[in-house]
Amino acid sequence: xxxxxxxxAVDPVPFLVVSLLGxxxxxxxxxxxxxxxxxxxxxxxxxxxxxTAVTAAVAYHRYVWTERPDLRRxxxxxxxxxxxxxxxxxxxxxxxxxxxxxxxx
Numbered sequence: 001x002x003x004x005x006x007x008x009a010v011d012p013v014p015f016l017v018v019s020l021l022g023x024x025x026x027x028x029x030x031x032x033x034x035x036x037x038x039x040x041x042x043x044x045x046x047x048x049x050x051x052t053a054v055t056a057a058v059a060y061h062r063y064v065w066t067e068r069p070d071l072r073r074x075x076x077x078x079x080x081x082x083x084x085x086x087x088x089x090x091x092x093x094x095x096x097x098x099x100x101x102x103x104x105x
Contacts, residue, residue: 002064015063022055036102 001009030051031044039047 004067004069005065006068008069010064010067010069012064015059018059018063019052019056022059023052026051026055033098033102 002012002015004010026048027045030048031041034044034047035041
């Protein structure tokens with residue numbers, strides 16, 4: 001069991017899911033994308049590894065270090081829906097931004 005900054009036990013599953021998903025996406029897409037920009041395979045693997053490390057660090061901070069298991073409460077539906085819409089928009093903008101250098105070649 002992982003512990004937060006106050007020493008309380010925290011469920012490790014959300015942290016593991018986000019970290020492993022970041023690993024899978026980084027190594028599935030990262031090296032090919034970096035190689036399409038003109039870098040070599042070792043550089044692409046390094047970028048994917050660095051991206052995985054940053055994703056794991058952010059996930060640890062969010063889902064373990066700052067987690068407060070004693071503050072469980074229901075989040076209103078409109079707030080959850082708003083976060084979903086903003087997340088979708090951010091994802092679409094990220095895909096579009098990542099596609100721009102490939103289209104400019």
